[in-house]
Amino acid sequence: MSTITTAIAPPIAAPAPGMPERIYSVDRAKFAEDFDKRPFTLQHSLSGHPAFTMERLHGLLERTLPIKDKVYWNAGKKRIDQRWSDQPGRDFSIEEAFRRIRETDAWIIIFGAERDPEIHDLLEQGLAEVQEMSGISLAREAKTKQTIIFITSPHRITNYHIDCECSLLLQIYGKKMIHVFDQTDREVLTEEELERFWTVDNNAAIYKEHLQDRAKSFLLEPGMAVHIPTNAPHWLQNGDDISVSINQNFQYKNDKLANVYRANYIARKMGMTPLPPGHSHFRDLLKGHGMKLPVAVGKKAQALKKKFERD
Ligand SMILES: [Fe+2]
Numbered sequence: 376m377s378t379i380t381t382a383i384a385p386p387i388a389a390p391a392p393g394m395p396e397r398i399y400s401v402d403r404a405k406f407a408e409d410f411d412k413r414p415f416t417l418q419h420s421l422s423g424h425p426a427f428t429m430e431r432l433h434g435l436l437e438r439t440l441p442i443k444d445k446v447y448w449n450a451g452k453k454r455i456d457q458r459w460s461d462q463p464g465r466d467f468s469i470e471e472a473f474r475r476i477r478e479t480d481a482w483i484i485i486f487g488a489e490r491d492p493e494i495h496d497l498l499e500q501g502l503a504e505v506q507e508m509s510g511i512s513l514a515r516e517a518k519t520k521q522t523i524i525f526i527t528s529p530h531r532i533t534n535y536h537i538d539c540e541c542s543l544l545l546q547i548y549g550k551k552m553i554h555v556f557d558q559t560d561r562e563v564l565t566e567e568e569l570e571r572f573w574t575v576d577n578n579a580a581i582y583k584e585h586l587q588d589r590a591k592s593f594l595l596e597p598g599m600a601v602h603i604p605t606n607a608p609h610w611l612q613n614g615d616d617i618s619v620s621i622n623q624n625f626q627y628k629n630d631k632l633a634n635v636y637r638a639n640y641i642a643r644k645m646g647m648t649p650l651p652p653g654h655s656h657f658r659d660l661l662k663g664h665g666m667k668l669p670v671a672v673g674k675k676a677q678a679l680k681k682k683f684e685r686d
Pocket of ligand 1: 536
């Protein structure tokens with residue numbers, strides 16, 4: 376769905392001492408053909424890497440906890456179709472959830488894990504390989520780059536959702552089943568859901584059980600990774616053991632596309648049936664530019680609101 380311009384990517388640099396020769400191994404022609412279009416699996420070399428032992432992850436969690444909005448967790452049974460905000464019960468601390476991860480039905484996420492220098496270098500290397508294999512210049516196209524770490528209990532479900540990032544999910548420990556849907560299938564993911572996602576609700580994608588057989592399902596084991604294209608709906612379930620996975624991702628500088636969805640959200644609210652993006656270059660251009668000021672004002676208002684709440 377992203378409008379991507381490609382450029383000749385620079386050759387990948389030799390790995391620094393202590394870094395793996397390569398993180399990803401995959402058929403390069405297939406990678407270039409399918410990247411950000413459809414999901415596929417590949418091999419990675421980070422399973423067993425010292426940066427992702429439970430001891431190191433515990434230290435990273437402790438260092439990250441004081442930073443606002445960088446750790447998210449909940450505990451308890453969760454359904455595929457539940458929203459992020461539908462919190463299962465958690466009458467214990469995150470430290471206890473981590474310590475007793477085998478039995479707490481917990482889901483612990485560390486955002487921005489590249490604050491750890493070693494994880495930072497692995498992210499840079501991984502995305503350099505993505506750049507080399509996809510032909511997409513991330514220096515030109517990427518707005519953000521991030522590593523997210525997921526530490527989850529046996530059998531735990533991650534509810535159905537879409538993300539704004541283009542990502543690779545690497546299984547480090549344990550097994551996990553992932554179901555990924557086609558982001559261009561408008562029965563699976565409607566225009567209204569996309570408009571709401573980019574405007575007001577990061578949980579806007581609605582799971583449709585009767586369309587489950589349209590998903591591509593992959594059983595991830597240590598050493599395997601899966602590519603999740605931008606906005607491709609997905610849900611996951613752990614196997615019998617605890618699971619550690621890392622997500623190396625980037626977000627496109629796709630403000631224009633996001634602004635078309637935002638303009639369409641407003642138009643639909645006003646009773647109109649807006650034209651989806653990609654059908655009229657001129658209209659997309661108008662909507663993209665037309666939303667620049669309201670979005671900037673909205674961001675400024677949000678920043679001021681946060682500042683006043685802090686002060
Ligand atoms: Fe996700």
